[in-house]
Amino acid sequence: LHYQFVLRARRDDDRRVLDRLAARAYAVITDLYPTAGVRERTERFGERVNCRVLAVDSVCTVPSGTFTKPEFAARTIRPKIAKLLDQVLEPVAEGMPRVPVSESLRASLRDTVAAGGGLTVLPLATMTDDDIARVVAACEIDHLVGAVAQPGGSVAAQARFAQFLQHGLTHYDTQRNEAGNGEGTSRLSPYLHYGHIASARVIREARAAREAVGASAADLEAFVQQVTTWRELSYNWCVRTRHFDQLSALPDWVQRTMAEHVNDPRPxxxxxxxxxxxxxxxxxxxxxxxxxxxxxxIHNYPRMLWGKTILLWTESYEQARTWMFHLNDKYALDGRDPNSVGGIMWCLGLWDRPWGNKPVWGGLRPMVTHRAKMKFDVEGYIARVRGSRLL
Ligand SMILES: Cc1cc2nc3c(=O)[nH]c(=O)nc-3n(C[C@H](O)[C@H](O)[C@H](O)COP(=O)(O)OP(=O)(O)OC[C@H]3O[C@@H](n4cnc5c(N)ncnc54)[C@H](O)[C@@H]3O)c2cc1C
Structure with a gap:
């Protein structure tokens, strides 16, 4: 097995490295992923190269191809997932098959990668944090977005999950909206987003640990519902809907209420x-x-308030939508995910029902920050969050 980390540090650096590798390959295997431009890039790549390109449908616990139509609400996808869950959780054999890679093949792969010039092949295994910081500092990226303390990778994902199983799962059913202490939820979304941990594994291990850690059946069920129903509903929406991140994709009742209230003065x-x-x-x-x-x-409860409040402060629903995506996808480690689309479009009425008729909100579910103290320890949350600084 051979793994090589290739960094395209600057915009003008060679971008055809995969094409050159594909020219020598029998097949290229990637993820079937609907957002962040991955689907479009994979399609263009498949048309360009001569080998097979396989996009594997494995981001969700139940493969997304199982649900061939758009699902309209949590209540429609939930029973379908429940029916298949035990079957898809069957563990697969651990460990990758060991295929010996000769030194001459490694060298020739290195040459293929380097042939376009300008790319950096990084010896990650021997690099220190300082080395990595130096490489990142030289990248042509927006350096105003600072580094965060949370480490990435599958080892960090497993450690975070182990901590959640010990201290978070036990109160998940009742405490997951408690943003004040920050320990009520798993904080796994960045790791799930980058594939550092698999949702099937998370569910399997949570089920196995439940009794030992003293969590109730309701705690486990509430957690499994978030990881399956809500995550897979978002994925289904992005796979099955044209223009999934545009206002035009929202249901008719949302279109009507927005047309009626688009000119309401914002507070x-x-x-x-x-x-x-x-x-x-x-x-x-x-x-x-x-x-x-x-x-x-952002913790899920303040995240809903964060999104909903932007609706009150922008000149139109379209501006609210654009700015939510801009801020979320620029700063969130779990951004550009199907869940980003699901969460933001939910703020704009997706999967919801009409809630009366108020200025600006129209029929959208209103959520306002001054009522949040009835839901969680707002001062505790502000104090906890204000303690964190950019690295
Ligand atoms: C405006 C807005 C923007 C959002 N943007 C993102 C985003 O960019 N990326 C992202 O992963 N989630 C997003 N969400 C959904 C949700 O806020 C996060 O998934 C959740 O807060 C992640 O924290 P956690 O891992 O501690 O969740 P936990 O409560 O521990 O849940 C475990 C996992 O279940 C899934 N999950 C939990 N809640 C939801 C939900 N409401 N919808 C879909 N899946 C869920 C996530 O994969 C999460 O990691 C957004 C929600 C809103 C309202």
């Missing part, structure tokens, strides 16, 4: 810079934005 307007720098007049919203910028994640 407050902020520009994008003020939002980005968390300088609004709302302490809780600022804390959520600060958590996003400094930790690359």
């Amino acid at each position: 407050q307007r902020y520009d994008l810079e003020t939002l980005e720098e968390a300088r609004t007049g709302d302490r809780l919203w600022n804390a959520a934005q600060h958590e996003l910028v400094t930790q690359g994640i």
Whole structure:
């Protein structure tokens, strides 16, 4: 087995390295992934190269191809997942097959990679954190987005999950909205996003650990529902819907309510810079934005409030949609995911029902920060989040 990390540090660096490797390959295997431009790039790649390109449908616990139509709500996909869950959780053999790779093949692969010039092949196994920081500093990226403390990779993912099993699963059913202490949820979304841990593994191990850690059946069930129903509903939406991240994809009742309320005066307007720098007049919203910028994640409950509140502060629903995607996908470690689309479009009415008829909200479910203290320890959350700084 041979693994090589190739860094395209600058925009103008060679971008055809995969094409050259594909010219020597029998097959290229990748993920079937609907967002972040991956699906389009994979399709173009498949048309360009001469070998087989296989996109594996393995991001969700139940393969997305099982559900051939768009699912309209959690209640429609939930029973379908439940029926298949035990079957898809059958463990697969651990460990990759060991295929010896000769030194001459390694050298020739290195030559193929280097042939375009300008790419950096990194010896990750021997690099220190300082080496990595130096390489990142030289990359042509937006350096205003700072590094976060949370480490990446499958070892870190497993450690985070082990900690959650010991301290979080036990109260998940009742404490997952408690953003104040930050330990009520798994914080696995960045690892799931990058494939550092598999959702099937998470569910299998949570089931196996439940009794030993003293979690109730309700705790386990609530956690499994988040990892399966909500995650897979988002994935299904992105796979099965054209223009999945556009307002035009939202249901008819949302279109009608938006048309009726698009010109309602907004109670407050902020520009994008003020939002980005968390300088609004709302302490809780600022804390959520600060958590996003400094930790690359927002706890789910403040995240809903964060998104919904942007609707009140922007000139139109379209501007709210654009700015939510901009902020979420720029700073969130779990951004550009099908769940990013699901979460943001949910703020705009997806999978929901009409909720009365209020100014600006129209029939959209209203959520406001000044009522949040009934749901979680707002001051505890603000204090916890304000303690975090960019590295
Ligand atoms: C405006 C907005 C934007 C969002 N953007 C993202 C995003 O960019 N990436 C992302 O992964 N999630 C996003 N979500 C969904 C949700 O907030 C996160 O998945 C969750 O907070 C991750 O924290 P956790 O891993 O501790 O979750 P836990 O409660 O521990 O749940 C375990 C896993 O279940 C899945 N899950 C949990 N809640 C949801 C949900 N509501 N929808 C879909 N899957 C869920 C996630 O994969 C999560 O890691 C967004 C929600 C909103 C309202």
